[in-house]
Amino acid sequence: MIEVEGLTKKFNGFTAVDNVSFSVQKGEIFAFLGPNGAGKSTTIKCLTTLLKPSSGKIKINSYDLLTEKNEIRKSFGIVFQDPSLDEELTAYENMEFHGVLYNVPKKVRQERIEQLLKFVELWEIKDDFVKNFSGGMRRRLEVARGLIHHPRILFLDEPTLGLDPQTRNHIWNYIKDLNTKENITIFFTTHYMTEAENVAQKIAIIDHGKIIVQGTSVELKQKTNTNSLEDAFLKFTGTAIRKEEASSLDRLRMRHRVRH
Amino acid sequence: MNTVYILWLRQLKRYFRSKSRIIGSLGQPLLFLVALGFGFGPVFQRAGEGNYISFLVPGVISMSIIFTAVFSGIEVIWDRQFGFLKETLVAPISRLNIMIGRTLGGATVAFLQGMIVFILSFLVGFRIKNGIYFIFLALLFMFLIALLFTALGTAIASVLKDMQGFQLIVNFLLMPLFFLSGALFPFEGLPKVFEIIIRFNPLAYGVDGLRGCLSNGFHFGLHIDLLFLSLIAVAFLTIGAYLFSKIEI
Numbered sequence: 001m002i003e004v005e006g007l008t009k010k011f012n013g014f015t016a017v018d019n020v021s022f023s024v025q026k027g028e029i030f031a032f033l034g035p036n037g038a039g040k041s042t043t044i045k046c047l048t049t050l051l052k053p054s055s056g057k058i059k060i061n062s063y064d065l066l067t068e069k070n071e072i073r074k075s076f077g078i079v080f081q082d083p084s085l086d087e088e089l090t091a092y093e094n095m096e097f098h099g100v101l102y103n104v105p106k107k108v109r110q111e112r113i114e115q116l117l118k119f120v121e122l123w124e125i126k127d128d129f130v131k132n133f134s135g136g137m138r139r140r141l142e143v144a145r146g147l148i149h150h151p152r153i154l155f156l157d158e159p160t161l162g163l164d165p166q167t168r169n170h171i172w173n174y175i176k177d178l179n180t181k182e183n184i185t186i187f188f189t190t191h192y193m194t195e196a197e198n199v200a201q202k203i204a205i206i207d208h209g210k211i212i213v214q215g216t217s218v219e220l221k222q223k224t225n226t227n228s229l230e231d232a233f234l235k236f237t238g239t240a241i242r243k244e245e246a247s248s249l250d251r252l253r254m255r256h257r258v259r260h
Numbered sequence: 261m262n263t264v265y266i267l268w269l270r271q272l273k274r275y276f277r278s279k280s281r282i283i284g285s286l287g288q289p290l291l292f293l294v295a296l297g298f299g300f301g302p303v304f305q306r307a308g309e310g311n312y313i314s315f316l317v318p319g320v321i322s323m324s325i326i327f328t329a330v331f332s333g334i335e336v337i338w339d340r341q342f343g344f345l346k347e348t349l350v351a352p353i354s355r356l357n358i359m360i361g362r363t364l365g366g367a368t369v370a371f372l373q374g375m376i377v378f379i380l381s382f383l384v385g386f387r388i389k390n391g392i393y394f395i396f397l398a399l400l401f402m403f404l405i406a407l408l409f410t411a412l413g414t415a416i417a418s419v420l421k422d423m424q425g426f427q428l429i430v431n432f433l434l435m436p437l438f439f440l441s442g443a444l445f446p447f448e449g450l451p452k453v454f455e456i457i458i459r460f461n462p463l464a465y466g467v468d469g470l471r472g473c474l475s476n477g478f479h480f481g482l483h484i485d486l487l488f489l490s491l492i493a494v495a496f497l498t499i500g501a502y503l504f505s506k507i508e509i
Binding site: 045048049050051052070071073074076078080082083084085086087088089093096097098100101102103 | 262263265266270273274277278342343344346347348349350351352353508509
């Protein structure tokens, strides 16, 4: 479903992603792990057509990333690492906006929006403004939104960041359910190793822009002779805390958060 | 077509929902109308130029349009910051469609803001001197100004990464454009340098067109105003669309 060969992304001489190759099978749940600044989000941005790779070959849903961008965009849904909702619109309007952008016919759109909002338990408050929503509610709305156009692949970039165990549990149950029932391929990143251990069928660990190891959680633990994925992860990537420079955008966001 | 419509609709919804923004951005034009209009009125009259209010109103309408328009364009930065821009950029539609939808939305908002000032100007004694045909032309001028400056705002926002440069834009772009457009004073009898600068200011043609249609007659001429304004609007739309298509998140 996803085939990546020699993906490289450079920013002004700095190599964020360095010759990365991996593949994800149809219907697979694939965890993409790595410390901060390892290149996870950059990889996802390349896969989802937001960034143009410096080099490498990417095929998604058997479409080529360079020549069939629009087909690829129709194939996936995405929940970004940071919020991407319009706070001045209601939950329903955010869903509607997405449906129209993805050219889902009106009748189908209305049915799906109702079904999805009921599923993530936001139907009752569909006409409330998103600015009044909690972090968990926003996350659920984003997951629901990413599914309106029935994507074959769902990208989740740290979908459970900052959520309480209840909400995390709720979201993961929903995603696992989706994976079994609809056979949607799931590609996700997370810092919670237990999530990856519980959910992912295959795991890749990336550090300094390079994939260090790939395999199932059992294989990774065997290789490092550890009992938990967290320990295995630390053995692979070391215990040093990473430096990550905040971009001007991050700083602004931070200020915004402090103000509110 | 649907996608352009939904992007346009979003801008309008956001506009009508922020009442404080609508009222807030009326403050400056109204202050100009009242303070300058009544303040300079007697001098203007004595200089033999006629009624200052009827001279000033088209300029102040233009001012409220360009400020709203550039800010609407600059909302791209806001959307980038709050992440919503990504949602539109990964959708299976072309960047050109996104840019057109947003820009039309922003231009409509700026046009409406200009309409409010237009209507309010009757309260301070503004009267239209020409017929219905010229009123339609005036509305066309208003929309062209709105379109041109929303495209300019979008172009700027596509290059800027955050709102730090915001003050710079207001003080070094919007204010000079406004003050050097002939919005406040007549074109006739200006120092040569001044006149040349004004000729390079796209807003001057907008102000002149609007003034010609509504009250005091044209300085450059209706056709020149319309032609220049349209050409510059197309140019800015093209530049804006190009820069917008180059945005990387």
